[in-house]
Amino acid sequence: MAVIPKSWNVPQPDVLTKKIDHGPASMGLQKGWMSTTPVQIKEGMHCHAALAKNLKTVGMPNPRDWSVMGDDWKLPENWKEIVLDGLKDRLGRFRSFQLFMDICVRCGACADKCHYYIGSGDPKNMPVLRAELLRSIYRKNFTLAGKLLGPVAGARNLTYDVLKELWYYLYQCTECRRCSVFCPYGIDTAEITMMGRELTNLLGLNIDWIAGPVANCYRTGNHMGIQPHAFKEMIDFFVDEIEDVTGVRVDPSFNRKGAEILFVTPSGDVFGDPGTYTAMGYLILFHQLGLDVTWSTYASEGGNFGLFTSNEMMKRLNAKMYAEAKRLGVKWILGGECGHMWRVINQYMGTMNLDVAEGSKMEDPVSPITGTKFENAKSTKMVHITEFTADLLRHNKLKVDPSRNDHLKVTFHDSCNTSRGMGLFEEPRYVIKNVCNHFYEMPPNTIREQTYCCGGGSGLNAGEDMELRMRGGLPRANAVKYVHEKHGVNKLACVCAIDRAVLPNLMEYYVPEVDVTGVHEMVANAMVLDGEKKKTVDLRGEPLPGKEDSE
Amino acid sequence: MNLNNLLSEKRSVILKKWCDLTLQTYPEESQSFFRKKDQFANPVGHTISEGLASIYEGLLEGADVGRISEFLDRIIRVRAIQEFSPSEAVSFVFGLKSIIREELGSRILQNGLSEEWAALDARIDGLALLCFDIYAQCRQKIFDIRVNEVRKRSHRLLQMAGLSYEISEDNENNKDNGDLQEDK
Structure with a gap:
């Protein structure tokens, strides 16, 4: 079969359609998603980092100018401790959050209900998997099975890469709750995102479109x-x-x-x-x-x-x-x-x-x-x-x-x-x-x-x-x-x-x-207003068909 | 026997392969979802399967470029904002050539239809060129939208401060005639 000369340095079409690398596959027993870090953060897919001045105005922690695309997010030294303490605190304060961490059976009813997933096909935009990014940290640190069995129990350590991946997908959820409508357990994924975002805010990791x-x-x-x-x-x-x-x-x-x-x-x-x-x-x-x-x-x-x-x-x-x-x-x-x-x-x-x-x-x-x-x-x-x-x-x-x-x-x-x-x-x-x-x-x-x-x-x-x-x-x-x-x-x-x-x-x-x-x-x-003149245009100044001025 | 007869005969096999090939460009976990038949729950899969079928019909019927472009546009418009490089986004078009070769290559040669085949290949190449145009238009549109959004957000404030005026469409048209208007 005819191929494009190698010296052209362009991809072969039939290769293109077969070998696009979207990261390790399989959500089943292999739990491919757990090893996909470090996440590839892409332009066009995230919002800019919160400016220090905007965090300072309202007294949010760790105000500094940083860049999402940069390697160093300028986190406090004890960032891991801050996240885990914050997680523990919220699990204690919000019973719904504790339930949502525990009761998901990964039935997949929500998986294809998220508009981001439907539009992209990125598995981590499945609400269940987006939530698993946080749940895996919860399991590793707050459940016996997770502590003992690690990845087999869907648990993973909180590393810098895991944090970045979690952040990337927390800010790819609009908290719209469509997925929750289909959850047989009534898990409100928006609330999981809200809690996740609260944790990122403890590290000064808001986006400026919100912080501003x-x-x-x-x-x-x-x-x-x-x-x-x-x-x-x-x-x-x-x-x-x-x-x-x-x-x-x-x-x-x-x-x-x-x-x-x-x-x-x-x-x-x-x-x-x-x-x-x-x-x-x-x-x-x-x-x-x-x-x-x-x-x-x-x-x-x-x-x-x-x-x-x-x-x-x-x-x-x-x-x-x-x-x-x-x-x-x-x-x-x-x-x-x-x-x-x-x-x-x-x-x-x-x-x-x-x-x-x-x-x-x-x-x-x-x-x-x-x-x-x-x-x-x-x-x-x-x-x-x-x-x-x-x-x-x-x-x-x-x-x-x-x-x-x-x-x-x-x-x-x-x-x-x-x-x-x-x-x-x-x-x-x-x-x-x-x-x-x-x-x-x-x-x-x-x-x-x-x-x-x-x-x-x-x-x-x-x-x-x-x-x-x-x-x-x-x-x-x-x-x-x-x-x-x-x-x-x-x-x-x-x-x-x-x-x-x-x-x-x-x-x-x-x-x-x-x-x-x-x-x-x-x-x-x-509306027909008292004392109105003959209307020929609407509020945008656009002509109203059939009501044009005859003069 | 002509090439169109062969293409019609093998329509469902070729289309299925073409659709599979296109869906294979998506992550493995999502391919089964994109095969679901619900226009509103699965707009990407629907757009691709309907679009490819219409493009195939168009090729067979010798439809005009406008009609074929419309369906190419629907598919490219989606792929232009997905996780693809430009070449990955349009690559599915070339796949059709390989599939036709696999499915019909020997019969085409047996029936002495290589002239028609070359013409078909040229038309598929033409589709690929259309894809480049559409892809570039889509990306350009995204950039335009970004710029216009910034303008719209601050437009009222600038208007209030007397710092902006709109160039009317008449003047806009005059631009083409070399009559340049400067924005304030």
């Missing part, structure tokens, strides 16, 4: 480090844009004491397109309702990258919401479209920061427009904006003309956190179906509880890990492509600021015909 926003949030209240005056100026800017489009001048208030409601949303809505159009949607909604609501330039961020750092950091950054609600004397808090913000609120806030809310004027949330009492928000005093708007629509308190969105064929991406973290499925769909005439669901195994991650959650939406994001986002993009080809879908709606930052890029790569929108952008575009 954490430090900024701590200093100024939001991820971007925007100061109060700039936050207000940005929203004032929206007020002008809204007037240009609708002819109506909205009049938001800031830090207003005595307001009935405090509104908190991710800062991505205020500073990053296309979230900005969703923020304009909120402003229009509040104005039309005459809602007694105030924005805060201090609680100017709903997002909480503390969740991806440690539970203590999450609590610390979250406290501002209740502190501000108390300071302003509001009755309850309304929350914008965000993903992980809602996991923190729905699962943790009501208990972890209750002491901050003590002595405040907060009550069980009641919609001032419909009188609906949000029983589900009793413990947190915080209502999701799609719950609020769905209730308005249900009671016919919002005048909308869905035909204004007739040029849109919409599908809805359930965010991991709002779906698996709080069970918010119907409200966003109810809102969308009331403001749009053309709505199409993606296939059942890609939505609701089984929704696929955008590929950039849990602090992994940096620029430098774009390949990782494209692998992880592939299953989601694939489902969008399907509804685009089948129904002509051209809008992907979501209720998460990280989705709004990540999905447009994912679409640009896989399905460029589909654009991304927040739900309240579409709500505002459909």
Whole structure:
């Protein structure tokens, strides 16, 4: 058979397809995965290391500038002791963590459910194997079988290489919990990742895409480090844009004491397109309702990258919401479209920061427009904006003309956190179906509880890990492509600021015909406002088909 | 008897081998997963098996380059962001030549179809060249996305500070005519 001359120094095609080295194989008795260290850390597959200044701002250990690609990660001398002590401490404090370390029978139900695995085929992106990287250290140091039998019992020593491999894959998990849905034992892999990441933080091994926003949030209240005056100026800017489009001048208030409601949303809505159009949607909604609501330039961020750092950091950054609600004397808090913000609120806030809310004027949330009492928000005093708007629509308190969105064929991406973290499925769909005439669901195994991650959650939406994001986002993009080809879908709606930052890029790569929108952008575009001028363009300034100016 | 008859006759065998060869480029533990038949649970495997089948049909039918490119694009778009070097990402195309040789080589010669065979080989080489284009476009797209993402993140702040303005599409088009616009 003909071959390419050796002197050309290029690989032979038939060799190429057969001998690509992905590292030692077999997960069976040989436990090939245990000997794959040192891990090959690749460009495009990891985020940059946390800067010393960002760790210093919040007093995290071992602040120094280091490089992920460098051989020396500049760890403290007793790093091993720190990790093992940290592991022991967490096993004692969190019973769920201890259980998750012990009860996995490696049935493999989770193995092919992770978006990173589905998109890459890298066995260590199987949730079970990713967790085994940590479990093997646990077994070696905290179980009798592991101590005695070592590798036969799936145990291995904590070495520098093992730590690097563990780190690499802990930061290739978006804590989306899709795998947990399929686990017959209910193991929450996201919590294993969270614990693993807490351990890396004891050594100063965070990524800067998380550490930066954490430090900024701590200093100024939001991820971007925007100061109060700039936050207000940005929203004032929206007020002008809204007037240009609708002819109506909205009049938001800031830090207003005595307001009935405090509104908190991710800062991505205020500073990053296309979230900005969703923020304009909120402003229009509040104005039309005459809602007694105030924005805060201090609680100017709903997002909480503390969740991806440690539970203590999450609590610390979250406290501002209740502190501000108390300071302003509001009755309850309304929350914008965000993903992980809602996991923190729905699962943790009501208990972890209750002491901050003590002595405040907060009550069980009641919609001032419909009188609906949000029983589900009793413990947190915080209502999701799609719950609020769905209730308005249900009671016919919002005048909308869905035909204004007739040029849109919409599908809805359930965010991991709002779906698996709080069970918010119907409200966003109810809102969308009331403001749009053309709505199409993606296939059942890609939505609701089984929704696929955008590929950039849990602090992994940096620029430098774009390949990782494209692998992880592939299953989601694939489902969008399907509804685009089948129904002509051209809008992907979501209720998460990280989705709004990540999905447009994912679409640009896989399905460029589909654009991304927040739900309240579409709500505002459909709303019929008192005193509005004839609308010819939407909030993005794009012409509304059939409504063009005849002049 | 012509070459197309032979290729149609052996379609399922050749396609299975081609698909196997392509899937062999993935880690051993994941190959069985990529063989699962669920378009949404296994998008990579589905894209590859459907794509290869369509490309094969296209070759047989003498489909135009646009249609064949579309399916090549689907496969390359995925492989361009996976754990492959550029040559590894596109290597599967050449595999088809070896498989056809293995499966049909002697019969092609017996039937005196070497001219047609050479033409087919040339078309497969053409596919490989298309793959280079598509692969490069995909990588270029990734870099563009990275740059645009940085721009989008800070765009509103710069706009507010009066430090940015957008070049309209009209001006963008004028660029091609040598009318250069400088960004502020």
